[in-house]
Amino acid sequence: MNAEGKLVLCADDDEDILSLVSLRLQRAGFEVATATDGQEAVEIARTRRPVLAVLDVMMPRRTGYEVLEELRGDESLRDIKVILLSARVQESDVARGLDAGADAYLAKPFKAQELVAKIEELLES
């Protein structure tokens, strides 16, 4: 797969994690857009049309679930792949994320290779 130039949206209210994820994705060859809350994530998704979004679940203004619902409810945004990222790892949380239409659910802390591998897997399918 060629990651070159593909835009990935990263949204997390924790800026340290946000820059870590961005850095990892940039090194893997992706172009990265960042958002620090759910509302901003929705706006960037509308304006810049990423191929994939990595969304933290617990974000201010709009949670990762709500962003996911917004994307899935919009005809033009429906195709964006979504990976939910959360420090909440209970089965019920995972199930809720997948039910809402997430393509994957990753628990924090995650290994960088794990995240990149998951993204590449989703973009290939």
Next chain:
Amino acid sequence: MGAGVLAIAVYFLLPADGQSIFYVVIGACSVAAIFIGSARNLPPEGRLPWQLFGLGLAGQVAGDAIFAVYEVSLDREPPSPSVADVFYLAGYPLLAIGALLVLQRLGGRTSRTAILDTAIIFSGVALVQWVFFIDPYNHIRFGSEGARLVAMTYPAMDVLLLVALAQLLVGPGGRTVAYRLLLASVALWVVADEVYSLNVNSYQGGDWIDALWLGSYVVWAAAALEPSMAHIAEPDRRRLPRLTSARLALLAAALFTAPLALLIERAAHHRVHAFVIALGGAALAALVLLRLAGLVHAVERAGVAERVARRESEQAQQLLAYQNQQLLEIDRLKDEFVSSISHELRTPLTSIAGYAELLLEEEEDAGKRGHLAIVGRNADRLLALVSDLLFAARLQYGRLELERSPVDLRTLVQQAIDSARPRAQAAAVELHLETVDVPRIQGEPAKLAQLIDNLVSNAIKFTPRDGHVGVRLTARDTMIRIEVSDTGIGIPDADRERLFERFFRAQSALEQQIQGTGLGLYISKAIVDAHGGRIGVDSTPGEGTTFVVELPAGGGG
């Protein structure tokens, strides 16, 4: 008693003079037997009632002796009244008091109801005695008024004995042989007196009625000699006077004496004692009414006491329920707190582990790489701890829910061993693995991996340098068995039962300052339970420990 019966038989065979003497002999033997029996069976302070019996009967014997002297030496009956009557009559109160003392020592209470019961029985008995036994003497010609008075005193004294008899009948000592004998002897005496009163004109010495008096002597002596008489001096708490059926029957009988006396007099065409019977009936009715009032009162009191007790019990239950709820709430808050803290801890840990990993990839200096590896490893350790805490907190909410899929335990065990190898090497512990192909089980791979990793990590942690840790995977029928054994410090017997409790740490682990949270085995057991399996441990302190996990191939419920 056999000797007594024989003596009575002999009595009836003797000539008249011999009879008189033998009668006295039997009585005297009985008195002696009572004193001997009470001395033998009772401690000094308990002998008083029986000494009274002895004295009372001695009075009778003395009277008999005076009679005998008249009959044998003077060949005539003594004058009436005579000295003999004094002895006879003095004996009655002693006998009655003796009987009441026996009852008192048995625990018969002198409560209001007991006194009322006695009064009711007394009234009934007195009424009967007056109408049928005492008053008739008013209509018979006597040699003197003194003789009439003495004759009337006997049935009056029988009132005392009858009351004592009635009290003994409903008394609390009915189970012992001696008590029954005592009851029989009093009854015989009273019956003899009454029968005599009815046949006073036709009575002759040597009459069959004598057998009743003699029988009373013999039975009374037998009661005193019977060993169980010792027990009827001890209070018996199980048989406190209550409204038993016997007592009720006796009270009813007393109540019916007035109308019955009236009917009998009418039937026999006697002179009707209207005034006395009416008075006695009224007295009985009043007493029974009082007794009834006492009963109603007691029932009311019991009702009030029951209501109070029920209210108190309800209040206690409410308080308990409230406290229970508070405890549950506190427990829930604690678990929520742990869960929330775990979540908050994961976020910074993500950064620490993530950036350490990043730096480790970029760093070329071996020393710094080593340091970064340490940061990474400790972040992982902290994360494992946080995960365990979260896991344990969630287990408190309810049963562990599994996301089942077919699991190949052989692969899982293999992977766990591979990832544990660096730790084993660092601890200089040799790691053995022995596996066979086993049926797949239905379970959650991540949880089962955590289980095996917990057990292997523990084994390595508790095994000193140059020790061994072995993992064996076997299958028998549909049961798959994982054994993790080590040559570690072992677990004392005292700790083994509590090993799988939350936050429990074995004393040996604490002493050797081996780190841990006390959650690993608790979580392991929860995982095994959720898969429908069993976990157990076998250990010899100082030699080693083997944990055995058995999982059903079906994966349980």
